[in-house]
Amino acid sequence: MSETYTFTFMKEVSSLLHAADGNPFPMCVQCGTCSGSCPVAAYMDYTPRQIIAMVNAGLKDQVMESNTFWYCASCYQCTVRCPQDISITELMYALQRYSIWKNRYKEGMIGPAFSEAFAKTIVRTGRTFEPILAPSYIFSFKMREFFQEIQNATELMLKGRLPILPPRIKRLDNFKRMIRRILPMGGAE
Amino acid sequence: MKEFAYFPGCSLEKLAISYHTSTLETSKKLGVKLQELEDWNCCGSTTYFHIDELLAYTLTARNLAIAEKTGLDVVAPCSACFKNMFFTAAHMKEDPDLAEHINFALEEDGLNFSGNTKVRHLLEMFAQDVGPDEIRSKVTRPLEGVKVAPYYGCQILRPRKDHEEVENPRYFEDLLSAIGATPIEYALKMRCCGGSLIISSRIAALSMVRNLLQCAVDQGADMIATACPMCQVNLECYQQSVNQEFGTQFAVPILYFTQLMGLALGIPKKKLGIGKELVSASPVLAAL
Numbered sequence: 001m002s003e004t005y006t007f008t009f010m011k012e013v014s015s016l017l018h019a020a021d022g023n024p025f026p027m028c029v030q031c032g033t034c035s036g037s038c039p040v041a042a043y044m045d046y047t048p049r050q051i052i053a054m055v056n057a058g059l060k061d062q063v064m065e066s067n068t069f070w071y072c073a074s075c076y077q078c079t080v081r082c083p084q085d086i087s088i089t090e091l092m093y094a095l096q097r098y099s100i101w102k103n104r105y106k107e108g109m110i111g112p113a114f115s116e117a118f119a120k121t122i123v124r125t126g127r128t129f130e131p132i133l134a135p136s137y138i139f140s141f142k143m144r145e146f147f148q149e150i151q152n153a154t155e156l157m158l159k160g161r162l163p164i165l166p167p168r169i170k171r172l173d174n175f176k177r178m179i180r181r182i183l184p185m186g187g188a189e
Numbered sequence: 190m191k192e193f194a195y196f197p198g199c200s201l202e203k204l205a206i207s208y209h210t211s212t213l214e215t216s217k218k219l220g221v222k223l224q225e226l227e228d229w230n231c232c233g234s235t236t237y238f239h240i241d242e243l244l245a246y247t248l249t250a251r252n253l254a255i256a257e258k259t260g261l262d263v264v265a266p267c268s269a270c271f272k273n274m275f276f277t278a279a280h281m282k283e284d285p286d287l288a289e290h291i292n293f294a295l296e297e298d299g300l301n302f303s304g305n306t307k308v309r310h311l312l313e314m315f316a317q318d319v320g321p322d323e324i325r326s327k328v329t330r331p332l333e334g335v336k337v338a339p340y341y342g343c344q345i346l347r348p349r350k351d352h353e354e355v356e357n358p359r360y361f362e363d364l365l366s367a368i369g370a371t372p373i374e375y376a377l378k379m380r381c382c383g384g385s386l387i388i389s390s391r392i393a394a395l396s397m398v399r400n401l402l403q404c405a406v407d408q409g410a411d412m413i414a415t416a417c418p419m420c421q422v423n424l425e426c427y428q429q430s431v432n433q434e435f436g437t438q439f440a441v442p443i444l445y446f447t448q449l450m451g452l453a454l455g456i457p458k459k460k461l462g463i464g465k466e467l468v469s470a471s472p473v474l475a476a477l
Contacts, residue, residue: 167202
C-alpha cells in the first residue's frame with residue numbers, strides 16, 4: 001500500500017455513508033454535546049463523543065467490541081445539536097453496517113440478529129411480520145424478559161392487535177427483481 | 190377539499206389498528222380525503238439502515254413512486270416511515286446519481302420517482318395543513334378538563350427537515366387545545382421512547398420509558414397522546430415491565446392523537462378503536 005493511500009478505519013466507515021450530508025468526522029471538536037444529549041449514553045460502553053474520537057484515532061478493535069452503536073436508538077438528538085454538523089446517527093448506522101458485513105460484534109448483542117431477521121422478512125414478503133421476528137431475540141432474553149414478552153403477546157392477541165397471517169405484497173416478483181438490481185441477495189433469499 | 194395519498198405502514202395493519210381506524214374516521218369528519226397507496230411495501234424502518242443504505246432508500250422510493258402516480262402529496266402516520274420517506278425524497282432530488290440508480294431498480298416494477306411528491310406526517314397534516322381553527326370549528330364534544338401530555342418523540346422532528354423548530358415545537362399543544370383538552374408542559378416531550386431498543390437493549394429502553402412516564406405524571410398528565418405506533422407500544426405495552434423493574438405503579442393511558450380528535454369531533458369510541466388499549470382509558474374518559 002502506498003504512503004499516500006492509507007485506508008484508515010475512519011475512511012472505511014465514511015465510505016459506508018451514501019447520502020448523509022454531514023461534515024467529515026475529523027471535524028469533531030470533542031465538545032460532548034452529543035453525549036450530553038444522548039438518552040442511552042449511560043448504558044453505552046463508550047459515549048458518542050468517545051466513539052467519534054476512537055474512530056478518528058483508528059481504534060477499530062475497541063470500537064467494534066463496544067455496544068455503543070448497537071445501543072443507538074436513532075433518535076437524532078445528537079445530530080440536530082452537533083455544532084460541527086456531523087451526522088452522528090449516520091455514523092452509528094455505518095458502524096452497524098460494518099459490524100454486520102464483517103460479522104463482528106460484541107458478544108451478547110441482540111441487535112445484529114434482530115436487524116437481519118427484520119431485513120430478510122422484508123426481502124421475502126415486502127412487509128414486516130412481528131411474530132416471525134421473535135426467534136431472533138427471544139432465546140437471548142432472561143427469564144423475566146421472556147415472560148414479559150409472552151404476557152404482552154397474549155394481551156395484544158386478546159385485543160386483536162397481533163397479526164396472525166404474514167402479509168405479503170401483490171407484485172412480489174417485481175419487488176424481488178427490484179432488490180436484485182440494488183444488491184446481490186446472497187443468503188437472504 | 191384536501192386530498193392526500195396515504196401510506197399507513199406495517200404497524201397500522203394490526204398492532205396499531207386503532208391509529209388506522211381513528212385516522213380514517215377523523216379525516217372523513219374533517220373533509221380530508223385519504224387515498225391509500227396500492228400495494229405498498231414496508232419502509233424498512235430503522236433496521237434496514239443497519240444492513241444497506243441504498244436498499245433502504247429503494248424500499249421507500251417504491252412507495253414514493255406509487256404515491257407520485259396519484260399526483261397527491263403523501264401523508265404517513267408513523268414517524269419512522271415519515272422520516273424515511275422525507276429523506277429518501279430529499280436525497281433523490283439533490284443527488285441525480287442516487288436517483289438514477291434507484292430508478293433503474295424501480296423499473297422492475299414499472300415505477301419511477303421524479304422527486305416531486307411532498308411528504309407530510311399525519312400530525313403535521315392535521316395540526317398545520319388543516320389547522321387548529323378549522324378543527325376547533327368542528328368540535329362537538331370538547332375534551333374539557335382532560336390533561337394530556339403531547340408526546341412528539343423523535344423522528345417526526347429529527348433530523349431537522351428544514352429550518353423548523355426542533356427544541357420546543359408547539360403544534361401538538363395547539364392541536365390539543367383546539368379539541369378542548371389541556372396540554373401539559375413537561376421536559377421530555379421530545380425525548381426518545383427507546384424505539385427498537387426494547388428488543389435489543391431492554392433495560393436501557395425500560396428506563397427511558399420510565400423517565401418519560403414519570404415526567405408526564407409529575408406534571409399532572411391524565412394521559413399521553415402519541416403520533417407514532419412505536420412510541421405507543423413502548424409506552425403502553427411495557428408499562429407493566431417498567432412497574433416490575435422499578436417498583437413503580439404507572440397506569441397511564443397512551444392514546445393516539447387521532448383517537449382524541451375523533452372523540453372531540455363526536456365520533457363513537459368503538460369506531461376510534463378505544464377499548465383496544467392495554468391500559469384502559471375509560472377512567473379518564475368517563476369524566477367527560
